[in-house]
Structures are given as structure tokens and as C-alpha cells.
Amino acid sequence: MNSRRPWLTLPLVALAVVALAAQSVHLDDAAIRVEVEKIRQPGMMNVPRADGEFLHDLIVVRGYRRALEIGTSxxxxxxxxxxxxxxxGGRLVTLEIDARRADLAAENFKRLGLEPYVDLRRGDAxxxxxxxxxxxxxVFIDAWKEDYPKYFDLVFPKLGPGGAILAHNVLxxxxxxxxxxEMLQTHPQLETRIERRSSAGISVSIKK
Ligand SMILES: C[S@@+](CC[C@H](N)C(=O)[O-])C[C@H]1O[C@@H](n2cnc3c(N)ncnc32)[C@H](O)[C@@H]1O
Structure with missing residues (x-):
């Protein structure tokens, strides 16, 4: 490269490095755990941090890879x-009907370098x-509460054996x-418990 003009090589390499760094923000786990709290805003109805950590831990422990979230905010x-x-090594499909909140989510995924792991879909779940x-x-359900039964009916056939369907705010x-x-707790194909890390409560149902 630039064998006739070696003095050009170093600045070009430096420019390339800067351009690459600007494109690929790759924050590590510890950095994101700090950054994520900046996302929490009044009016955004975000889950408590303890619940976010629980979702994370459950996915990692059980090795889940194909995730769906209803209600991105x-x-x-x-x-x-x-x-x-x-x-x-998985990917999340997350659904949000409100355009403004979806725009903010898209910005947050980009800022944290998580775009490759998230497929944000805008519209009515x-x-x-x-x-x-x-x-x-x-599957994590966290939208308007009256619609939870409808989401369950739509999603249950798409949930594989051993898969988990979680619903926020059951407490x-x-x-x-x-x-x-009650439907979750008596469903013959589900094993359901309630996670009480926060006062919101998350039902965790594993498909037999
Ligand atoms: C409780 S907030 C979600 C909070 C988010 N899970 C978090 O912790 O950051 C519920 C969201 O569901 C969205 N929502 C409600 N009904 C919806 C629907 N039919 N389709 C898609 N999103 C919906 C709302 O616009 C709202 O942003």
C-alpha cells in the first residue's frame, strides 16, 4: 500500500481504525450493565433491574437462543x-406498537452495539x-395486561418443548x-412458578 508514498500509510491506517471503531461499538458485559440504567426513563414502564437480570440469567442458564418479547417500550x-x-448465540424478536418508544429502543440497541442480536418489529403484536x-x-410478555391471554394463544403453538413463556406483573x-x-398454573402442558425478585412478579412457565 502506497509503496511510493510511505508517509501516507500511517495516517490512512489510523483513519481506517477510527472509522471501524465508530461503526462497531462493542461494549463488554460490565460496560453494558452500567449503561443499561441510562435507558430507564419515567413513563417507559421498564421492568425493575432485578427482573431484567433474572431474564438474562434464565436465558444464559438454559441456553435459550430464539427469543420473542411482546412490548419493547x-x-x-x-x-x-x-x-x-x-x-x-441467539437473537431476539421484539415487538412495539408505539412509534416513539420503538425509535428510542432502536437508538438504544445501536448505542450499546446490540443491533446484531435484536430484530425490532414495529406494529401491533x-x-x-x-x-x-x-x-x-x-417468550416474554410485557404489554397491556388485558391482551395477555390473546398473546398466549398466539404464541403457545410456536413454543418448543422445554421452552419458557414468561409474563410480567402477575403480582x-x-x-x-x-x-x-390460573390458566397457566393448571395448563396440562406447562410447569409454572412465580419469580418474586421484584414486587412486580414474573410467571415462568416451562413447556413439557
Ligand atoms: C410495560 S411496557 C414494556 C416495557 C419493556 N418491556 C421494558 O421493560 O423496557 C409495554 C409496552 O407494550 C407496548 N404494547 C402494548 N400493546 C401492544 C401491541 N398490541 N403490540 C405491540 N406493542 C404493544 C406499549 O406500547 C408499551 O411500550
């Missing part, structure tokens, strides 16, 4: 999920899910989610 829980999938190709092995929204939780 600005991407807080999705970042925890994506961080885990970066370790397992009730319309998007039927077109999604399964199977999934991890904090107990009255609204009572019938839904």
Missing part, C-alpha cells in the same frame, strides 16, 4: 435479553405474531391477571 428489558443472547416463524424457546397486577395466572 424503549428497550430496557430487551437489552438484558439481548445481552444474554449474545452469550448463547396481535397482527405481527401470526406471521412470525417459530419455534421460539423464550403487581394480580386482580387483572388472576384468571390468566
Amino acid at each position: 424503549n428497550g430496557y428489558s430487551a437489552v438484558w435479553i439481548a445481552l444474554a443472547l449474545r452469550k448463547t 396481535l397482527k405481527l405474531i401470526p406471521a412470525l416463524e417459530g419455534p421460539f424457546d423464550f 403487581s397486577h394480580a386482580p387483572e391477571l388472576k384468571a390468566f395466572l
Whole structure:
């Protein structure tokens, strides 16, 4: 390269390095664990940090790779999920109907270098899910509570054996989610428990 003008080589290499670094932000786990708290904003309805960490740990421990999230908001829980999938070699499909929150989520995934692990789809999850190709092995439901039964019906056939379907707020929204939780707990193909790391409560159902 530039054998006739060797004095050009060093600046060109330096420029290339800077350009590459600007394109590929690759924060390590520890850096993202600090950065992720900057995403949490009032009004974004983000899960508590303890719940985000739980989602991450469950995916890593069970080696899940094909994840679906219903209700992205600005991407807080999705970042925890994506961080885990970066370790397992998986990918997240996450669905958000609100354009402004979806834009913020896209910015956050980019800023943290997690874009390769997240497929953000904009629109109504009730319309998007039927077109999604399964199977999934991890599903996290965190949208409007009255729609949880509909999401379950759409997603359950796409969940493989050993896969997990999780629903957020089963304790904090107990009255609204009572019938839904009972359905999960009595479903013949599910083993269901409640994770109580935060007062929100997450139902964790594993498909037999
Ligand atoms: C509780 S927030 C999700 C918080 C997010 N999981 C987090 O921890 O950062 C619920 C989100 O679900 C979205 N939502 C509600 N109904 C939806 C639907 N039918 N399709 C897609 N997204 C929906 C809302 O716009 C809202 O952003």
C-alpha cells in the first residue's frame, strides 16, 4: 500500500481504525450493565433491574437462543435479553406498537452495539405474531395486561418443548391477571412458578 508514498500509510491506517471503531461499538458485559440504567426513563414502564437480570440469567442458564418479547417500550428489558443472547448465540424478536418508544429502543440497541442480536418489529403484536416463524424457546410478555391471554394463544403453538413463556406483573397486577395466572398454573402442558425478585412478579412457565 502506497509503496511510493510511505508517509501516507500511517495516517490512512489510523483513519481506517477510527472509522471501524465508530461503526462497531462493542461494549463488554460490565460496560453494558452500567449503561443499561441510562435507558430507564419515567413513563417507559421498564421492568425493575432485578427482573431484567433474572431474564438474562434464565436465558444464559438454559441456553435459550430464539427469543420473542411482546412490548419493547424503549428497550430496557430487551437489552438484558439481548445481552444474554449474545452469550448463547441467539437473537431476539421484539415487538412495539408505539412509534416513539420503538425509535428510542432502536437508538438504544445501536448505542450499546446490540443491533446484531435484536430484530425490532414495529406494529401491533396481535397482527405481527401470526406471521412470525417459530419455534421460539423464550417468550416474554410485557404489554397491556388485558391482551395477555390473546398473546398466549398466539404464541403457545410456536413454543418448543422445554421452552419458557414468561409474563410480567402477575403480582403487581394480580386482580387483572388472576384468571390468566390460573390458566397457566393448571395448563396440562406447562410447569409454572412465580419469580418474586421484584414486587412486580414474573410467571415462568416451562413447556413439557
Ligand atoms: C410495560 S411496557 C414494556 C416495557 C419493556 N418491556 C421494558 O421493560 O423496557 C409495554 C409496552 O407494550 C407496548 N404494547 C402494548 N400493546 C401492544 C401491541 N398490541 N403490540 C405491540 N406493542 C404493544 C406499549 O406500547 C408499551 O411500550
